[in-house]
Amino acid sequence: MKHRVIDSPVGPLTLVVDDAGVLCALYTDGQKYVPDAVGLGERDDTIADDAVAQLGEYFAGTRDDFDLTLAPRGTAFQAEVWEALRAIPAGETRTYGELARELGRPGASRAVGAATGRNPISIIVPCHRLVGASGSLTGYAGGVERKRWLLDHERGELGA
Known part of the structure; x- marks a missing residue:
C-alpha cells in the first residue's frame, strides 16, 4: 500500500x-x-x-463520471452497494430505500446505509448521492457540509 x-x-x-x-x-x-x-x-x-x-x-466541472480501475475492500454486499452507487448519475440522488429496492432487497435500507458509510472510495464511488427518505442530507462519513458541496457542485449550483 x-x-x-x-x-x-x-x-x-x-x-x-x-x-x-x-x-x-x-x-x-x-x-x-x-x-x-x-x-x-x-x-x-x-x-x-x-x-x-x-x-x-x-x-x-468537465467530468461527471470516473473511468478508473478500483479495488475497494469490503464484503460482497458492500461491493454490490458500492457498484450501485456508481450507477447514480452526477447531480441526481437516490434514497437509501430506493437503492435497496434497486438491489432487490426492499427491506435493507439500513444495511445499504451501513455499507455506504463504509465506502472506502468517496467521491469516485459517489455515496454523497444517497439521501434520506425525505430528501434530507442525512449522514455522510465525510461530513454533511461536504456532501452538500459535492451535490451543489454536480448540479452547477455553486456559481462561478
Missing part, C-alpha cells in the same frame, strides 16, 4: 493504492473509518496520476 495526499475544493484528499497500483481508497480529511497511518502505507506523491487527473477534471 502507498498513499498520496492532494488538495481539492473539499479539503485534502488521501488516495491509497494497493501493491498493484490500483486505487483502493480515497479519504476526505476527517472522514470516519479511515485506517491509521500504517494502514495507508508509505507516502508517495507519484502514484495514482490517473485518479488525480480525473479528480481535477471533476472539480473543474
